[in-house]
Amino acid sequence: MNGVPASTQPLKSNSLQIRFPKFLRWGMKMSDSSIVLSLPDQPREFGFFVDGSWSPIESREVFERFSPGHGVPVTRIPKCTDADLDAAVNAARKAFDDRRWSGLSGADRAAVLLKAAEGVRTRAEEIAYWETLENGKPISQARAEVGGCVGMFEYASGLARSLHGDSFNNLGDGMFGVVTREPVGVVGVITPWNFPFLILCERIPYILAAGCTIVAKPSEVTSATTLILAEILHDAGLPAGVLNVVTGSGSTIGQGLIEHEQVDMLSFTGSTAVGRRVVEASGKSNFKKLGLELGGKNPQIVFADADLEDAADGVAFGIGFNTGQCCVSGSRLIVERTVAEKFASMVAEKFRKVRVGDPLDERTQVGAITTDAQNTTIMGYIEKGRAEGATLIHGGEQLDFGHGQYIAPTLFGNVTSEMTIAREEIFGPVLTVMPFDTLEEAVAIANDTEYGLAASVWTKNIDKALVVTRRVQAGRFWINTTLSGGPELPIGGFKQSGWGREAGIYGVEEYTQVKSVHIEIGKRTPWVA
Numbered sequence: 001m002n003g004v005p006a007s008t009q010p011l012k013s014n015s016l017q018i019r020f021p022k023f024l025r026w027g028m029k030m031s032d033s034s035i036v037l038s039l040p041d042q043p044r045e046f047g048f049f050v051d052g053s054w055s056p057i058e059s060r061e062v063f064e065r066f067s068p069g070h071g072v073p074v075t076r077i078p079k080c081t082d083a084d085l086d087a088a089v090n091a092a093r094k095a096f097d098d099r100r101w102s103g104l105s106g107a108d109r110a111a112v113l114l115k116a117a118e119g120v121r122t123r124a125e126e127i128a129y130w131e132t133l134e135n136g137k138p139i140s141q142a143r144a145e146v147g148g149c150v151g152m153f154e155y156a157s158g159l160a161r162s163l164h165g166d167s168f169n170n171l172g173d174g175m176f177g178v179v180t181r182e183p184v185g186v187v188g189v190i191t192p193w194n195f196p197f198l199i200l201c202e203r204i205p206y207i208l209a210a211g212c213t214i215v216a217k218p219s220e221v222t223s224a225t226t227l228i229l230a231e232i233l234h235d236a237g238l239p240a241g242v243l244n245v246v247t248g249s250g251s252t253i254g255q256g257l258i259e260h261e262q263v264d265m266l267s268f269t270g271s272t273a274v275g276r277r278v279v280e281a282s283g284k285s286n287f288k289k290l291g292l293e294l295g296g297k298n299p300q301i302v303f304a305d306a307d308l309e310d311a312a313d314g315v316a317f318g319i320g321f322n323t324g325q326c327c328v329s330g331s332r333l334i335v336e337r338t339v340a341e342k343f344a345s346m347v348a349e350k351f352r353k354v355r356v357g358d359p360l361d362e363r364t365q366v367g368a369i370t371t372d373a374q375n376t377t378i379m380g381y382i383e384k385g386r387a388e389g390a391t392l393i394h395g396g397e398q399l400d401f402g403h404g405q406y407i408a409p410t411l412f413g414n415v416t417s418e419m420t421i422a423r424e425e426i427f428g429p430v431l432t433v434m435p436f437d438t439l440e441e442a443v444a445i446a447n448d449t450e451y452g453l454a455a456s457v458w459t460k461n462i463d464k465a466l467v468v469t470r471r472v473q474a475g476r477f478w479i480n481t482t483l484s485g486g487p488e489l490p491i492g493g494f495k496q497s498g499w500g501r502e503a504g505i506y507g508v509e510e511y512t513q514v515k516s517v518h519i520e521i522g523k524r525t526p527w528v529a
Contacts, residue, residue, distance in 0.1 A: 052240025
């Protein structure tokens with residue numbers, strides 16, 4: 001991470017100098033009793049991390065990231081080469097094969113994960129700051145996510161000690177059976193730009209708890225926090241080669257990682273369309289195991305007997321969080337017809353009160369759209385909704401703050417199930433309203449999608465809540481809340497929303513292979529007399 005502005009304060013590091021931006025010392029400013037963090041003087045330059053050491057940019061091409069909330073350059077990231085990727089995979093392969101990590105006891109692995117948790121806690125403000133600059137999410141949200149990531153490492157440390165197999169003492173006096181769980185090997189991890197640190201931490205601690213080694217490839221537009229985590233783990237005592245980070249585009253480095261024959265498993269988070277290509281590419285190489293968390297078109301079902309004020313707030317949060325750039329966003333509001341018009345008005349009123357603006361302002365609730373391409377996509381869907389006959393109840397416009405790219409939270413009524421905005425994942429702050437008359441109709445509308453990632457139901461009738469929970473096809477479900485979670489419960493989807501599970505004990509088991517061991521007791525009965 002050379003080339004950081006001289007105005008920043010260097011801190012001690014085992015592998016390189018890390019410098020906090022000056023805002024952490026004096027660069028804050030007050031705005032209506034709220035703290036607004038300062039922008040960096042110049043872009044922070046990163047290298048990439050392979051086999052326990054940092055490689056500088058040198059002659060490699062560079063991706064310069066502009067803050068989507070401010071339009072100024074904030075980071076410079078190397079575009080790694082195929083040779084860089086091979087070096088990273090080879091380092092991970094060697095580290096796995098010589099058992100420097102998998103051969104340790106669960107207690108020893110747990111100790112490293114606990115130290116990493118403390119490292120994330122210590123550097124939480126730094127991580128949140130760079131996450132906000134690259135992604136455009138509000139700083140308050142980034143801080144909360146980083147805080148949750150501390151828990152991921154702490155919980156995974158316990159799982160490293162408790163992971164176990166099984167035994168079978170029922171095979172007769174001459175045989176004893178043991179089932180073991182062994183780490184799957186070298187794992188490639190490809191993460192998206194919408195939750196660069198959170199999604200990383202929903203995987204990395206659990207993969208390490210299982211005893212695997214890793215090659216991580218973050219999105220080229222949000223690579224900073226992944227590189228910071230590499231240093232945190234290095235400082236926590238993770239052996240060289242166990243975690244490697246290469247940066248670059250998905251079409252080159254990402255594709256190369258998917259197809260690499262020395263990678264045993266790949267974890268991919270992204271769209272369903274790209275997920276299909278991951279499946280195809282994996283099958284053409286070494287048929288590696290896959291973990292896929294893909295797209296969603298998630299329903300929020302609201303019954304008339306719900307606490308409508310709570311539900312309206314939850315629905316607004318469910319689509320406004322991370323500016324709707326969230327695979328589990330509740331983008332389809334399915335509401336009982338008797339309260340549909342009233343409830344839509346309540347949600348629209350919530351939208352009017354949402355604070356959209358500078359991500360570095362602590363008051364902001366909805367920040368900037370992360371990429372130019374996604375901004376164009378969202379606005380395109382809004383225009384398509386209008387063209388197909390939906391009624392625009394609120395929003396629908398680009399907001400002009402003089403810099404950055406912002407879209408007002410948008411609500412459409414009179415939406416039918418055939419409309420594009422009701423069927424395709426928009427990945428933005430756009431909510432569609434569809435009424436229902438019966439519980440069965442609500443379930444049918446909820447399940448009328450190729451996706452099955454998440455769902456919410458709002459009702460004070462526990463019987464209704466449980467029936468809907470059982471019948472709606474989704475990997476994550478919330479009752480009278482939304483977007484809640486923690487390290488204990490697994491995440492993942494049904495149908496075309498993905499394969500496998502992350503987090504919790506299931507997230508550790510996902511990165512293991514099951515082996516059956518048969519142990520004969522006593523003298524063998526001869527086959528050849």
